[in-house]
Amino acid sequence: MKRMEVALALAVALAVAVGTSFVPAASAQPVTDPIGVVKVAKGQPLTIAYWFVVAGPDASLGVDTRRGIEIAIDDKGGKLLGHPIRLIGEDSGCNAEGGQTAATKLAANKAIVAAIGSNCSSEAVPGAPILWKAGMVTVSPSNTAPKLTAPDRGPDFDGYLRTAHNDKIQGRVAAEFARKVLKVSKAATIHDGSPYAEGLAGVFVETLKKLGATVTSQEAIAPTDTDMRPVLTKIAAGKPDLIYYPIFIAAGGHVTRQAKEVAGLAKVKLMGADGMFSPDFLKAAGDPAVGMYHSSPDLTPEALGPKYKEFQEKHQKKYGEKPLSAFHPHAYDAALMIFAAIEKVAKKDAAGDTYVGRKALRDALYATKNLKGLTGTLTCDRYGDCADPKIAVYQLESADPAKWEPGKNPRKIYP
């Protein structure tokens, strides 16, 4: 019977595998390290891994960050210490179990020297400890949840760093802008149930209250909701001056379009965050988006310097389009950090093989000081926050996606 064949075959295969797995491997290396050592034989590639959201509806975030890394590799000539740089990666799905699975898969691959990721903070919560248990460091370009670099995060996160800003900062800047520049006295927020949006809205509310304004209502929707008019109608009843909705493109587009159609919200100011900071948002929201504000990392050439302009040119040439999201420069900087750290701690032996001690690599990363990256000058603190957080507030001038140019359209207006 078919079943028996299958079962028998499986049993035999596993028995063989078991028998042969108990033969140990021998090795002798010039580098010792309390956690472990990666050996890259001469001529073999040096492997860096990413764990990003590269599949599913939010894939643009992951693809964008991956491209940042790829351009960084190109800028390094594709080689590090004489070894070609090999980039492999896993999709992490923007949820906890996806992050855990991706991290587990990467952690099993001992050839990986360092990892870059994740995109979504919920992935990093289970994922980073798994990677660190295998001795792998990971630098995140887009996790913004404060708790990942909080003092009480625990030793499991010792291998975790990030080049993205902390949401505590973004929410604060947005609230300060609203209160001090726009002179808002009443505001409402909408979040979409994701930890990122909810956290950011929470910080905004806290700061705004401290600055003396009132929050008329804090609403929530589901990211798949399309009809926002009822919830906007409810918000309208409180007569806010501003609505802050730090959500993603699809839902954000609906809110923007429909806000003007709801009675009572004709004069209200709209403000979003970096989750909507993309030309795709202009497609979703259309003309009603003109005049709205965004809080987002400062991507203007003034802030980032001419190197960013070069980056944009390279990106256009390699991929045929403008960057898809806001975190590519952070990914570039993460790669830069890792390359610098590897160069610092790697040792070559007489045969030309390279050895990298894992703890040494981790320490070198945490010791990063004044590294000039795309996003600014990177210095890592004890808990892994390396970003030079420049958050700006922008105002949208035109709804034409072809005219998307952070700094000009949307125009940076604060600070």
Add this chain to the structure above:
Amino acid sequence: MSRGDPLGSSPSHLERPARRSWVEKLEFVSLFLWAFRVAVILVVIVGTYGTVSAGQYPGPVWADLVVFGLAQGSVYALIALGYTMVYGVLGMINFAHGEVFMSGAYTAYFVADALARSGSLDRHPLWSLLVVAVVSMATSTAVAVLLERVAYRPLRHAPRLVPLIAAIGASFFLQYAFRGLYGSGFKAYPEVAVLKGEWVLAGIRILRTQAVVLVASVLMMLGLYVFVMRSKVGTAMRAVSEDREVAALMGVDVNRVVVVTFAVGAAMAGAAGVLYALVFKQVHFFMGFVPGIKAFTAAVLGGIGNIPGAMLGGLFLGIVESVGPILFLDGLGIVAPYQLKDVIAFTMLVMVLIFRPSGILGERLTVKKA
């Protein structure tokens, strides 16, 4: 009947049951059900009272909410028609119907975009929209007919769960097929100049797009009802849904009727797609999943197999989603009530099914053993 055995007694000791006192008749379950009903009604009453007495929302706001609900609800209703018709004729839940809706709307986007860029959309809006609608309906119909032929027809006589799983598989397949073909981002329908703005009828504000959606859906539903009740094919459909074998004996070509059912349901969904796109603008490969579930809920609410029931269920669901959170939950002091709008919708569904297990308007046919 011996009360000692919780699973029930065997018939070997069939005695005439002694008269039980009313205390024994008060079964745990009935008690619980009554408690549940009372709890829900209490929540509704207290919440409504709280909201109304707080007076935060004046009259026009409620009117607005009802209008929004009706517009959203008519989209649900049109999609629900497809579900209910297929169920009536085949007895199966076409899980992939949401994707049929999506395929029409998504494909018609390219036509709409081309028309907008060439200026036809602004110069001849009515004709352009009609073209877009026709493309959408044709695509949906093609997808549905293909679906029926490839995935469902071989399973016509299979036990009920098998076509359900096939439908689920087809749903995934269609979503990701369209994702592969058209890309994973979303596309935005162009603005129709003539439909911008609003009208005010009898003091009630209504957006032009919403008015179009409402009127179009009502017309289509009426058309469908007439078709099913009066035309020959419609009668054949009703015959097949009543009893497939007897209808075949009477000379009805069952296969053809099934195909027509799928096609008509899909055409409704395709039209719903265009209407949806007019109001919400964004189309992408995942847009059919949630409306599909909502429409299925609406169909069950109204009584599955029942066409007027599907329409009623859709509109009802739309209004509950729009008005419910403010009316019921806000008065109870619940924060972010709109996050729980689906909770209200599904609770209401369960309530309706407890009071009337076959939906509001009931099953179209005589109550057969379900």
Add this chain to the structure above:
Amino acid sequence: MRVSAGRWLGDSPVGTGLIWGAVAVFVALAGMVEAFAERRIIAGVVALGPALPFLAALGAGYHAARRAGGRGALAVLGRGVGAGAATGLAVAGLVAAGGVLNLRAVFVNASPALFSLLSLGLGPAGGFLPILVGAAVGMGGAASSLVSDRARRPVVTGLVAVLVIGLFQEMLQLMLAEGWIQSALRELLFAPDALSRAGSVVVFFVAAGASAAWTYRGERVRQQLMRVPPPQRRLLKLLGLGVGLAVMLVVPLVAGPFLSHVLVLVGLYVLMGLGLNLEVGYAGLLDLGFVAFFAIGAYTVGLLTSTGGLGVAQLSFWAAVPIAVLVSLAAGVILGVPVLRIRGDYLAIATLGFGEIVRLLVLSDFLRPWLGGSQGLLTIPKPSIGGFELRGPEHLFYLTLASSALVAFVAARLRDSRLGRAWMAVREDEDVAEAMGINLVNVKLLAYGLGAAFAGVGGAIFAVMLGSVFPHSFQLLISINVLALIIVGGMGSMPGVVVGSLFLVGLPELLREFADFRFLVYGAALVLMMQLRPEGLWPTAAIRRELHAGEEMGASRQGAWATTRHPG
């Protein structure tokens, strides 16, 4: 009489070829050809992507030949050529159209790179090439149908083995990473990202040889086994079970952390599947909101053991699990009461509603002060025995294995008990069961409650596996997956639940590199499975008899599957 277009498409070789050609065009436009253009099966020889359209031509040729129905060899080959050429024509048509129209405006994958791949590098000018190659391949496919089954099967097995090993090469290379025997094996079989040429030859012959051996000797072996007298057969069975158990226990050591992690996920779905099996398989209650009980189990354990701010009591995992099981059981009963009198498909949507209600409630801001809202529950400690902490996926695998075994045992006892029979009676016909004296209320509530309890165990393990509980983990998709795996595995059958889990949960994880197309293939696989093997992969004998007996007689099937059907 005119032959309808449908019949022509199905019967004639050109029609068959065109259908396969449409499939090939779809596959190309959906992006699979380009995405896998780099994915080499055999290093330096075959990449998966461009091979796909030609596989279609092969299939077309074989398919058309099968319908030749006893004609001469030349006619069969002719049909193959015709079908293959038609497939090639469709592909060529796509390339030609791409050269003329701007297909990329609509179909994102219709890029010049794609057309170059499809026309083997010649671009739109070389459009005729696919037709020629298609014809040749189609002829090959037709030829293979002429060969006897016995000769063909080893060849096909060998080729499939090469394909499968090539697809799973990443996994296998990871498994063979340590040890010098393994490394030697790895060097022989694999190149950096694919099978090596030598490796493919080795795999082919080994697989083909094994298949041939089984074809020629299998019958004899089986008959010998049949002739073994009962007491010795029992011994053999026990031995088989013992080996199986030993294998299970040893798997994490061999498989490594990633595979163990995948097996833990499979195990969780097995737990849920066993629970849903009680409701759907035994009692015939279609429950689409099953994930709610999984969530309740996870949140209960989370709340009881978390060391963070929301933790209610700092219990140990082992103390929390029984409580979680009880809470899930109670939840099952409570959610079962309102839907007691609802039947059939109404039940499906009502239970779906409950699943969504639970998810929305745990996500809501309203219950955030107690349940954590979208930030979830964090800092859930791992279970520990004595001082030993169950940290890694290997340890959790053992935990899951033990729980599954326990739950399976309970389920098996239930199935064979009076309650199990009562469930089956209810599944067949509720009213008759009631008339026979079965207390519907209690029986149904027990089904809901016990099923929920099983799911609660799964949820408990899930919570400690992640160390946190987020509401986003409890989507409707999970309920749908559990239902699908029960049906695909074989409804009502417990080995079926395991097989279903392995296929529908384990396989997609192993094929992660095909991430974009995972669900496409998943959906197509579900549809195909229902057509080809609706009784599932490991059905109970009863179901298989029913489904195929009905086929023979042509009558519409009722029996064990007919949960209350609506008029129609």
